[in-house]
Amino acid sequence: MGATGGDDAGMRGTAIGWLRSRSTKQLGTYVAGTALVLSAPFGGWADAEPEPPPKGEVGAVLETGPLDITIDRVSASTRPGKGFTESEDGQYLLVFGTVESTTDETLTEGELTQAVRLVDLDGLERYAGAPQIAEPADAVLADPVPHLADDATRMSTVSPGITYPVAWIWHRHERAVPETVRVQVRSFTFRQSTLQDTEGWLDPAPLTHLDLPVKQVDAYADPPADGSSS
Template sequence: MVLMAGAVLLLVSGLFGGLRDAPAEAAVPLVVGKPHEAAPFTLTVERARWTSDLGEIAKTDRGRYLIVIVKVRTDADRSVDLSTLQEALALRGAKGIYAAMGGDKIVPSLEVTPSVYVLADGTPMSALPPGLTYELVYIWEQRGSEPVPERLKLASRSHTWRQSSLDEQMNWFDPTVDAVGTVPLIEAKP
């Protein structure tokens, strides 16, 4: 009886979106140049550029790289894994985005895991130590048949510190869109 009631509730909830993510429109504005708290980070989106030549990092002849430069810090009491850092910023509604730099698969841009590099030295970012502010470069690759967007639509995601139900380890889980905004995209000067 209880199971049946649960199933009915689930079916009815499906009419209103069910288990889908809450709509991004419910999030607060993500404003260029303004710090935004998205646990466990404070993110400040600085600017966006596009280029097909990232120097020693990568070059592409099949499209372009969309780049967002973001100041990021954490005031958590422990370093935060790269995967959490990658989930903290997403591209919304951009067409023709590859699932990974150099990969072949095109997926919805919100699902793409960006590559993250340190602006100061051009090396790949790893875990973010507590108390330090980094200028990070978030990179997505877009195929050349798509027009260059005039603005990038961004979403920041916050996480929750909780115990894993699988291995009982504590970590940051449940990325949830908490702010959305746009940033003008211009071509990077060599």
């Protein structure tokens, strides 16, 4: 049977009396606690920052799924090799390490490019040779170009059973060379693509990061046309 009008008035009076008996500080705590409880089904506080991935170690093998990667050092140069044009408004950043495929099949440049990123750094080209520059918050979207560290040739595949010395290279349009950079290594999930009837290594996600000093090196100089060393 429903409550009568008198019952409703009594309940309102009780509630008002309870509120009047509480201090402002108590009420604030109550409201904050209620808000937290109500937001719990949506993950607690909506604006909570995700925790950064754990810090890695130089030279340690990082298991990303399709690739075992090590990160060794970082350098900067206005021209790191013969195949590069001189940077007029910045420098190239090179992250050196090694990579080895853990699969029985040859991997494409896609996994190699997606596996290593720079974080919170301004002036990076989003794509090699493209004029679009990533904002610092979007630095992880900037694609590096992987090269063989031995001869500076661009890498397009990773064959199984071979350990490759690699330099992941970005072009940065800022004059000042950063003292340190944060290198992020990402892992993958092997699953079926939602758009194609194929399986592959997808969903790159932060696995670990390394904060490394940047060593500035001299620009590559073309040898004299006559072949002499003087």
